[in-house]
Amino acid sequence: MFFPLQILQYLWTLCCKGQPPPRPEYDLVCIGLTGSGKTSLLSRLCSEATDNIGPTTGFSIKAVPFQNAILNVKELGGADSIKKYWSRYYQGSQGVVFVLDSASTDEDLEMARTELHSALQHPQLCTLPFLILANHQDKPAARTTQEIKKYFELEPxxxxxxxxxxxxxxxxxxxxxxxxxxxIELLEDKDQDTGRI
Structure with a gap:
């Protein structure tokens, strides 16, 4: 009995390759002051509209798909009334995203610096991989990543x-x-290190 080539290729795919392995999932916490652009960046990553975005009150969770992983990002609002509760949401995080407005006033930049220092030293976050996004680079007043690195004293x-x-x-x-x-590469490296222990 003869099968058309397409059917043979389909059967080969079913029996020999099977379903692709599931992508690993990582739980991240995303923090930053109000207006830093956290919600807009995450919405764009999820291919959602960014027209009517307002400040996050409380928190929101987005599953952000990538080719080799799914990031479950818990975004915490950046208002003063919410910041004091950030640490309550840190538990279970495997990585941190900190978004800052690189074109903000000196006063807001200093506040962002204080919050980042606090987060980097928090017991539940201090060993986790960090991604720091100096956002709003498209604005004329934006500081470069080198200026941010120096001002935030990131090296030490x-x-x-x-x-x-x-x-x-x-x-x-x-x-x-x-x-x-x-x-994601840092998260994978951390996973492998944990597996070696």
Whole structure:
């Protein structure tokens, strides 16, 4: 009995390759001051509209799909009334995304610096991989990642930690995807290190 080539190829796919292995999932916490652009970046990563985005009150969770992993991102609102409760949501996180407005006032940048330092030193976050996004790079007043690195004193602060600092903007979502892909690599490395113990 003869089968058309397409049927043979389909049967080969079914019996020999099977379903692709499930993608690993990682739970992340995303923090930053109100107006830093957390919600807009995450919405763009999920291919959602960003027209009518307002500040996050409380928290929201988004499953952000990538080719080699799914990131379950818990975004925490950045208002003063919410920041004091951030640490209640840290438990169970496997990585951290910190978004800052690189074009903000000096006062807001100093506040962002304080919050980042606090997060990097928190017992539940201090050993986790960090992705720091210097957002709004498309604005004229934006500080470069080198300026941010120096001002935030990241080299001494994050010594011994796995961290990435990248510029970002909602208009260049491909660059944001590359930054998250780097974070996934750090998460995979941490998984492998844990498996060796």
């Amino acid at each position: 602060l994050a010594r011994g930690k796995s961290w990435i600092l990248e510029g970002s903007s909602v208009d260049n979502i491909d660059a944001v995807k590359r930054s998250f892909t780097q974070l």
